[in-house]
Amino acid sequence: MERLRGWPATLTEGPVGLRPLRHRDAAAWRELRVRNADWLRPWEPTNPETPLFRSGLGPYLSMVHTMRREARQGLALPWVVTYQGDFAGQLTVGAIVWGSARSAQIGYWVDKRVAGRGVIPTAVALAVDHCFFTVGLHRLEANIRPENAASRRVVEKLGFREEGIRRRHLHIDGAWRDHICYALTVEDVPGGLRARWLAERKQAFPRRT
Secondary structure, three states, X not given: OOOOOOOOOOEEEOOEEEEEOOHHHHHHHHHHHHHOHHHHHHHXXXXXXXXXXXXXXXXXXXXXXXXXXXXXXXXXXXXXXXXXXXXXXXXXXXXXXXXXXXXEEEEEEEOHHHOOOOHHHHHHHHXXXXXXXXXXXXXXXXXXXXXXXXXXXXXXXXXXXXXXXXXXXXXXXXXXXXXXXXXXXXXXXXXXXXXXXXXXXXXXXXXXX
C-alpha cells in the first residue's frame, strides 16, 4: 500500500499522550529500559533489537529505523507513550494484516514509576480508536502471558474478550511461553473505546467536591 492512512499521528487525553518515535528520544529510552530491566524482563520477547541492558544508543536507533520502515509499509504504528510530556513507555500496533483481515496486534510497556495511574489503559484506548476509526482496521489482539496480571487487567478493564490460550506463542525470558489471546473488533466499541473508558473511570473515581 502507498501510505498508511492516519500516520504519523499524535494523540492526547489529559496528561497521557501517544506520538511517533524520534531519534532524539534515545537517551530517555535507554534510561527507562535500564532502570526498568527487572520490571520488564519476565514479559519482554527475546529480541536482539531491543535488549534491556546495553548502554549504547545503537539498539534504539536500529529499532527506530526498523519501525519507521514498517510504518511506511503499512505494517506497524510505533508510538512513544508520554505522561505529563515525558517519555514513559512504548505502545506498538504491529503485525498489521490488510485484505479481508484488517487485523493487528497491540503491545505496550510502561515505566514502573507511573504504573497504576491509568496511563496504559488510556493510551490503549486512544490507539484502538485511531486504528478502528482512522486507519481502518477491524480487529486488534493483545497476547499476554497468563502470569502478567497487571497487563491482563489493562485489557480486561477496556473490555477486550478473552479468546483462549496460544501455546508457546512467543520466546520470552529464555523459553517459549503460553499467552492468553484477548481481542476487540470495531463492532465492540461503536461509540469509541476512549469515551467508554473515560466514562467508566469517572464512575469508578468520581471527582470530590
